[in-house]
Amino acid sequence: MNGLEVRGLSYRYGPRQALKEVSFSVPKGRFCALLGPNGAGKSTLFNLLTALFTAPEGQIMVAGVNLSQEPRRALARMGVVFQQPTLDLDLTVRRNMLYFAALHGISGSEAARRCDAALEQLGMGERAAETVRALNGGHRRRMEIARALIHRPEVLLLDEPTVGLDAASRAAITDHVHALADQGLSVLWATHLTDEVQDNDLTLLLHKGVLLAQDTAANLRQDQS
Numbered sequence: 630m631n632g633l634e635v636r637g638l639s640y641r642y643g644p645r646q647a648l649k650e651v652s653f654s655v656p657k658g659r660f661c662a663l664l665g666p667n668g669a670g671k672s673t674l675f676n677l678l679t680a681l682f683t684a685p686e687g688q689i690m691v692a693g694v695n696l697s698q699e700p701r702r703a704l705a706r707m708g709v710v711f712q713q714p715t716l717d718l719d720l721t722v723r724r725n726m727l728y729f730a731a732l733h734g735i736s737g738s739e740a741a742r743r744c745d746a747a748l749e750q751l752g753m754g755e756r757a758a759e760t761v762r763a764l765n766g767g768h769r770r771r772m773e774i775a776r777a778l779i780h781r782p783e784v785l786l787l788d789e790p791t792v793g794l795d796a797a798s799r800a801a802i803t804d805h806v807h808a809l810a811d812q813g814l815s816v817l818w819a820t821h822l823t824d825e826v827q828d829n830d831l832t833l834l835l836h837k838g839v840l841l842a843q844d845t846a847a848n849l850r851q852d853q854s
């Protein structure tokens with residue numbers, strides 16, 4: 630199966646069990662919201678999915694590639710937007726994008742083409758020549774998401790990508806990322822804001838390291854009422 634598949638993932642910090650046998654799938658073309666209060670284990674899960682931590686137990690498959698067995702191949706299929714922005718504020722949007730493309734071994738006209746296409750997908754096509762410092766917070770985040778697409782990943786992970794943004798910026802970003810899922814990307818979006826989740830989205834409810842539920846947002850909302 631394509632997309633992201635996680636099986637039996639557990640993680641401990643000393644005696645504290647931060648994740649307990651977490652299993653889920655984000656199929657190709659689905660937007661999946663990872664919801665949970667502070668301390669639920671979202672960051673731990675993120676660090677495992679991005680290979681910053683190594684899982685002693687469990688399996689992570691990224692577009693069919695085992696992350697622990699073939700990390701380079703698996704990470705090449707993954708785009709990541711971390712919670713802390715990592716943009717050079719004094720470079721233009723385009724230079725930031727091209728630098729990232731170069732890290733992936735993409736250069737020249739191919740890099741320029743991909744840069745333009747990715748910015749276009751986030752509605753940022755007009756802003757390529759601006760310095761990042763001149764952009765508002767929402768546009769900076771959109772640029773970071775565009776940058777995470779430059780190597781054409783199959784899976785996109787975002788850790789609370791709308792923190793600190795106003796409602797209009799948040800709505801624009803969630804809409805763009807839903808459109809990316811509609812085009813075939815598998816999206817895992819960690820958040821604690823339920824208004825970012827649409828009815829048809831898959832939703833994972835994480836609480837104290839345990840996956841309490843996984844279903845569409847519409848079904849989970851029905852269960853609550």
Ligand code: ADP
Pocket residue numbers: 642645646647665666667668669670671672673674
């Ligand atoms: P979230 O991102 O959902 O807030 P975390 O993954 O940061 O959750 O944390 C999950 C649990 O693991 C919490 O109980 C947290 O206190 C604990 N934890 C996180 N990082 C560490 C660490 N480096 N050492 C010890 N405990 C940790």
Ligand code: ADP
Pocket residue numbers: 667668672
């Ligand atoms: P967030 O809720 O954004 O995940 P946290 O405040 O839970 O942030 O954690 C911030 C950092 O502190 C993380 O790197 C996490 O691993 C670490 N951390 C969280 N809880 C603990 C803990 N009990 N002991 C040590 N480090 C921790």
